[in-house]
Structures are given as C-alpha cells and as structure tokens.
Amino acid sequence: MKQVKIGCYSAFWGDSASAVKQFLENEEPKLDYLVADYLAELTMGLLARSVAASKKGYISEFLDLVLAPYLDLILKKGVKIVTNAGGLDPVGLKQAIDEHVKSRGLDSRIEVAAVYGDNILSDFSKLAEQDAFTQFDPLSGASSSPEAGLDRADDLLSLNAYIGAEPITEALKQGATIVVTGRCVDSALVLGPLAFEYGWEYEMTQTNLDHLASASLAGHVIECGAQATGGNFTDWRLSAFSSHGGWSNMGYPILTFNEDDTFSITKPEKTGGVVSRASVIEQMLYEVLDPENYVLPDVVVDMSRVQVSEIKPGHVLVRGAKGKPPSPWLKCTAVQQRGHRIAVDFLVCGEEAEDKARCLGAALIERTNTIAAQQLPGTINPIGSSDSAIALIGNESSLGSAASQEKRREVVLRVSARHSNRKVLDILSKEAASFLTNSCPGVCLLTSGRARSSPNFVASSILVKRSKVIPQVRTDTGSTIAVTLRTEGCQLIEAAKTRIQASSQPKALPRNGRKLVRLHQLAIARSGDKGDSANIAIIARDPNHYQHLVEQLSPELVFAQFSHFIAPGGQVTRFEVPGVSALNFVLTRSLGGGGLSSLRLDRQAKTYGQLLLAGTTLEAPPASRIMSNL
Incomplete structure (x- = not known):
C-alpha cells in the first residue's frame, strides 16, 4: 500500500525557523514533501503595505532562512517543498529562488513553479458589476450573522480569493520540485501533493470527494505545526516536561498518508512534545465552525464521524472523513488600513490597584482628547468609547461573571486606542509618561521609551463565484497554465442537523x-x-x-x-x-x-x-x- 510522508515546519510567518532542521539534518524521517504555512490576515496586510512601499510582496524568510541554508540537504534527501510563502507575489518569489539556485549552479536539479491568480483586487469593480460577490456567512446555510460586505475597492490593500489544491497538483505534474503559492487554503498545501501522488481527480464523484476530504483533513491537522504535537495542549505538563527537551525542543508533525484514505500523525524522534489522541483531536477541531461542513475550495469535509485512535505511543491514526461537493462560491478576504492604533502598558501595584488602574486609564483618554481638541481644533474627533479599551490584566477580567472577586494588589493596565489621525495617538503616547508623576502611587511603565502607533488593519470577508477565479501556474519553461476550477456539481451548504x-x-x-x-x-x-x-x-x-x-x-x-x-x-x-x-x-x-x-x-x-x-x-x-x- 503506497504511503506518502509529509512534514510541516511552519504554522505562520514568525514560527521557529529552526524547526526545518528536524526534518533535514537527521537520517529519519525520510519525507516525500515538506510544507510550510506562512500566511494569515495580518500577514496579507503587512505584505500589502510592503508592496505599496515598492518592496517585496512575498515572505523572503523562506528563501533566506530555509531554502538557501538547507538547499544541499533538500537535494540530498530528494524532498519536494510546497509553501504559500508567495504571499502577494508568488512569481516574484519564484524569480528570487531561480536566481539563487542559478548562482549555486543547481538550476538543472530544481524546478520551481508559482501558483497565482488568487489576487482579484484589480478586478473588483468589474466583478462587482457582474454581481459576482455576495455576503459571507460564517455558518453557511445556518442563517446566522452575515458579515458586512465591501462596497468599493479604492481603499483596499489586498483582496484575495482562497483557492484550492488543484493548481498545486498541476504544478507538480509539470515537474516542479518547489511550489510557491499565494493565498490558497492552508490544507491545500497537503492535498495538492497527495492528489498528485495518488493520481486523484478533482471531479465530483463520491470516491473522489472522500479522497479529497481525507487528504484535506490531514492537511488541516498538520498545517499549524506544533499545535498537533503538544503546542497549546490543554494537558500542557505532558508536553512541557516531555522527554528530549519538552517545549525547548518541540517536535513538528509528520503525516503518513495511506492509500485507503487513513493517515497517521507522529513527530521526529528525539524531539519534545506529545502526539496523542487528545492532542490530535484538539488540533482537528481548531478553527472549525460547522464540523459537518468544513468548507474548502475543493471539497466540503464532514468530520463529525471521524475516528481517532492511538496505534502505539506517539503514533495516532485518523480515519472516517467524508466529502461533499464544494460550494459554487469561494471565500475572499479583504484587508484595509483604517487609521492607526496604539497600546500603552502600565504596572499598577498596592492597595486598590484595580480601582487606581481604571481611573488612570480613563484619565489618559480624557486628557488626550482635551489636548487634541486644543492643538488640532475643528478637524479632530475625540477618541470614542468604541475606539478605546481600558483592560486590566491579572484580575481575571477575561472570565467575566466567573472571575474571582478577590481584590488584586498587582495588575497590568493596558490602554488601547484607534484613530484616523496618527497625531492624536502621538499625543496619547507623550502624555502617558506624565501619569507616572501626576496620577496614582505604585505605577510604572512596562515599556522602555514611548509607545509607538502602528497601522490599524481591518479584515473583512465576502464570497465570489468560483467561476470568476482562474488560478495560474508559472513553470520554469516560461509557460503559464490556466487551471479552470470545476463548477458542475457544486452545491450550496446545508446546515448541520445537530445545530x-x-x-x-x-x-x-x-x-x-x-x-x-x-x-x-x-x-x-x-x-x-x-x-x-x-x-x-x-x-x-x-x-x-x-x-x-x-x-x-x-x-x-x-x-x-x-x-x-x-x-x-x-x-x-x-x-x-x-x-x-x-x-x-x-x-x-x-x-x-x-x-x-x-x-x-x-x-x-x-x-x-x-x-x-x-x-x-x-x-x-x-x-x-x-x-x-x-
């Protein structure tokens, strides 16, 4: 029975770059693929700002910290790599990789493909005229709380459709050994290689849909890296004090996919963390809304009857995912910049610490508004209650009515605010320091120097007709292959019966x-x-x-x-x-x-x-x- 082994070394832009060494510097495991997820809503906003400043629109760390230093080992092990590090410019990342590989004299041994076409920002107005968009409902088919749509594109930083795995499969068919994509769904990084290895089609027969569902679930389990191997695990002591270093040497997940649509999860030997039935189930349900309808571009996954079992210590088997036809709509995420934001942190100690902190926070916002009105008359609105927050850390405020009523004698005060004019937040930053000597006793700032404001990004989601999105594959031959997404047989989502x-x-x-x-x-x-x-x-x-x-x-x-x-x-x-x-x-x-x-x-x-x-x-x-x- 054919098995395909895939390791995931990155869950987000900022994950430990050292994790890739677990898969490359040891004799075991022998992997067929390495995958890496770098993208999130914040990442897309940061990349959009970078492009606006005529800088790179892709995750350069993939080349600088992974591919360049480990290229010889990657070739020695014969492992292929699939990553969404292309961000807003997959073709640009492909070109940077090509230049590096050529400078090393290895261009005959590596084929790089770029998957793009997810960026539909320039087509927004045309698509809107064609009624190609509709509101996004987080619980499709459940009549819950649709999110607000978009009415114009002139202030958008990015607008990307979540595409699926089919163009990744096509890139591998063209001989690619490294595939870089834009905003595909995270699980597609795994589904694409598995569909290629097993020769699956994306046609909507039940057999194909079950293949795609099982592989997508496998991708979902490992896409967040160490979250499947003891990271964020409820029974954290089992992970923190595990052998081989615990959290200081966290193992990242290895997927072994079997031809019968079952798969197992483990991690490299002599690494910390824990792979158990509980750790895998926690990750399986992470960021899932309706478990009967986990909506992806290639398939809708029903994981409600999935079975998870430990076949031996550190090896967990997953089986039973079922597939449904995909929706005729694709989710799109838009990122806008709306003004700026700032946060200032104080430590407040002593008797009545909580009351002192609340009073300090309210006074800082009030003083900022007063000075802003004096220095910028007639042009500035005050910081409103919906654009400010006075939060106490350490008094169990996040627990709401379940919080302990015991009075704390040490809390952290965080004063946060948003505003369309950065000058208002600059006033807040400057005035914060004065409260060290003209407010309550027992207070100090937790930052060195003044807090700085940063752009305030806003993300929103809409749906676009899948027929309007055509992914493209750029190969080393210079040719571009269009991948037309299948629409026949697509179905709208029906609400789960247990809802x-x-x-x-x-x-x-x-x-x-x-x-x-x-x-x-x-x-x-x-x-x-x-x-x-x-x-x-x-x-x-x-x-x-x-x-x-x-x-x-x-x-x-x-x-x-x-x-x-x-x-x-x-x-x-x-x-x-x-x-x-x-x-x-x-x-x-x-x-x-x-x-x-x-x-x-x-x-x-x-x-x-x-x-x-x-x-x-x-x-x-x-x-x-x-x-x-x-």
Whole structure:
C-alpha cells in the first residue's frame, strides 16, 4: 500500500525557523514533501503595505532562512517543498529562488513553479458589476450573522480569493520540485501533493470527494505545526516536561498518508512534545465552525464521524472523513488600513490597584482628547468609547461573571486606542509618561521609551463565484497554465442537523442537588478565530461522559460565560461531533470586530477554550471517574 510522508515546519510567518532542521539534518524521517504555512490576515496586510512601499510582496524568510541554508540537504534527501510563502507575489518569489539556485549552479536539479491568480483586487469593480460577490456567512446555510460586505475597492490593500489544491497538483505534474503559492487554503498545501501522488481527480464523484476530504483533513491537522504535537495542549505538563527537551525542543508533525484514505500523525524522534489522541483531536477541531461542513475550495469535509485512535505511543491514526461537493462560491478576504492604533502598558501595584488602574486609564483618554481638541481644533474627533479599551490584566477580567472577586494588589493596565489621525495617538503616547508623576502611587511603565502607533488593519470577508477565479501556474519553461476550477456539481451548504443556537444566557442553572465538578475535569478544549467569530471545541476526556456533556453544556450556558465578549446580534451555536466525543461551539461577533482591528487582549480567541474550562461548573456524571489531581 503506497504511503506518502509529509512534514510541516511552519504554522505562520514568525514560527521557529529552526524547526526545518528536524526534518533535514537527521537520517529519519525520510519525507516525500515538506510544507510550510506562512500566511494569515495580518500577514496579507503587512505584505500589502510592503508592496505599496515598492518592496517585496512575498515572505523572503523562506528563501533566506530555509531554502538557501538547507538547499544541499533538500537535494540530498530528494524532498519536494510546497509553501504559500508567495504571499502577494508568488512569481516574484519564484524569480528570487531561480536566481539563487542559478548562482549555486543547481538550476538543472530544481524546478520551481508559482501558483497565482488568487489576487482579484484589480478586478473588483468589474466583478462587482457582474454581481459576482455576495455576503459571507460564517455558518453557511445556518442563517446566522452575515458579515458586512465591501462596497468599493479604492481603499483596499489586498483582496484575495482562497483557492484550492488543484493548481498545486498541476504544478507538480509539470515537474516542479518547489511550489510557491499565494493565498490558497492552508490544507491545500497537503492535498495538492497527495492528489498528485495518488493520481486523484478533482471531479465530483463520491470516491473522489472522500479522497479529497481525507487528504484535506490531514492537511488541516498538520498545517499549524506544533499545535498537533503538544503546542497549546490543554494537558500542557505532558508536553512541557516531555522527554528530549519538552517545549525547548518541540517536535513538528509528520503525516503518513495511506492509500485507503487513513493517515497517521507522529513527530521526529528525539524531539519534545506529545502526539496523542487528545492532542490530535484538539488540533482537528481548531478553527472549525460547522464540523459537518468544513468548507474548502475543493471539497466540503464532514468530520463529525471521524475516528481517532492511538496505534502505539506517539503514533495516532485518523480515519472516517467524508466529502461533499464544494460550494459554487469561494471565500475572499479583504484587508484595509483604517487609521492607526496604539497600546500603552502600565504596572499598577498596592492597595486598590484595580480601582487606581481604571481611573488612570480613563484619565489618559480624557486628557488626550482635551489636548487634541486644543492643538488640532475643528478637524479632530475625540477618541470614542468604541475606539478605546481600558483592560486590566491579572484580575481575571477575561472570565467575566466567573472571575474571582478577590481584590488584586498587582495588575497590568493596558490602554488601547484607534484613530484616523496618527497625531492624536502621538499625543496619547507623550502624555502617558506624565501619569507616572501626576496620577496614582505604585505605577510604572512596562515599556522602555514611548509607545509607538502602528497601522490599524481591518479584515473583512465576502464570497465570489468560483467561476470568476482562474488560478495560474508559472513553470520554469516560461509557460503559464490556466487551471479552470470545476463548477458542475457544486452545491450550496446545508446546515448541520445537530445545530442548536442561543442568543441569550439561561434563566436558571438547575443543579438537582448533585455534586458539581469543573469542566476542566471532564474535558479538554481548543479554541480559535475566523474573522469576528470564535470556535471552542470541548472534547470529553472519557467518551463515556460525552452524553453527559451534551445534556449539561448548552449553548445558553456558553453564552452566559462569554456574554461580556459577545456584541449585540452575536450568537452561540453548538454542533455535536460524536466521532471524537466532542462539542463545537461557534461564537459570532465575539472578537471585537476581528483579529486585525480588535482592541481586545485576546484578538484571536486563543484563550477562550481555557476560559470556558476554568469558569464552568457542571453536575458530576453519575459514578464518575473524575480526575482528582486537577
């Protein structure tokens, strides 16, 4: 049975560049492919600014820190590389790689292909006239909370459609050994090579769709690097104190895909971290909204009945993903710059530290507005309440009603603000220092020097007809191949049958006199963001307790836990994932406008899962085997 081995060394632009050494400097593992994910909404905004300043629109670190220093090892091992480091200029990155390879005299041994065509910014007006766009709903088919669309393109920095794996497969068919793409979905970096290796078609038969779904799920599990091997893991001690260095030597994931659509996850030998059923399930549900309809350009994945099991220590087997026809629409993400933002951090200590900090924060915003009105009369609006945040760190404010009422004697105060005029934020930065001597006792700045403002990016999503996006493949022959995406057989998404929505908290919490336990004792969790929505996956530690969680952990209860984060119109929707004994909660309008522009402490819902575990108590299951050591 043919197996294909793929390693992932990067989850985002900024991940450890040293991770690639795990796969190249040792005899094992023997990989067929290395993949690397570099792109996120913030990355696209930063690259767009770079292009506007006549600089590079791609991730140059891929060439500088990975390809150039390890090129000889890459050739020795015969491993192919697929990455989305092309960003806004995949062709530019291909040319830079070609020049480097030629300077080394290795151009006869390496074929580089660029996949592009995802950038539709220049076509926005034409496509809008053709009614090619529609609103994006994070829960397609569920009538939840559609996000606002775009009405013009003159202030956009970038507008990219999420394309799929088919052009990557085509690039490999053309003989490419290195494929660089723009804004494809992360899992396509894995699906593309697997479709090439197994000779799969992208036609919409059920057999093909199941192939594509299994491979896409495999890509989703490893795309975030060490998050599948013990990073962000609820039972963190197992990872932090693991053999071979724990977190200081974290292993990155290795995927072994089998011809029968099953796959296993492991990591390089003599690396830290943990690969277990629990760590893989946490990552499987990360940033997933509807588990029955994980929408991708090539296929819609139903992971609700997926089975995950440990075949031996450190080796986890995954099986059972099912495919559905893709949607006739592709998701697009637009990035705009709307003014600037700033954050100033103070340490406030002593008695009444929390009250002092709140008073200081309010006074700083008020003084800034007063001085701005004097220095810039008639042209400046004050910093409004919706464009400022006074956040206390260390007093459990993120836990909302579940926070401890104990008064803290040490907190960090963060004062954040946005404004269209950078001069207003410069005033805030200058005035912050004066509060060290003219406000409360026991205060100091946590930064050296004045805080600096930065561009305030805003991301928004819309849908574009897939027939209007035509990916292109540029090869070393100089030819360009257009890949026409299949449209026949596409289907609109139907809402999952297990979906339950809530837009309010429960009126009462019936307890029936039973013993109460913390949710952390019954479950593990992983959370993430999609625009202004968050997901929280709750996985039963003991599958025998899954039905108890279904009965006890309602969307109303989760709404109550996060009501201080959910904006008007936001909802909590619960989905059941019985295959892995999990519940997935989606919280719309819960991130303060989305990760790029939010003034929240946590702009990407990274903490939401742990907050839910820590702040929620449930009735104990009958005759429960509760973890006594937590």
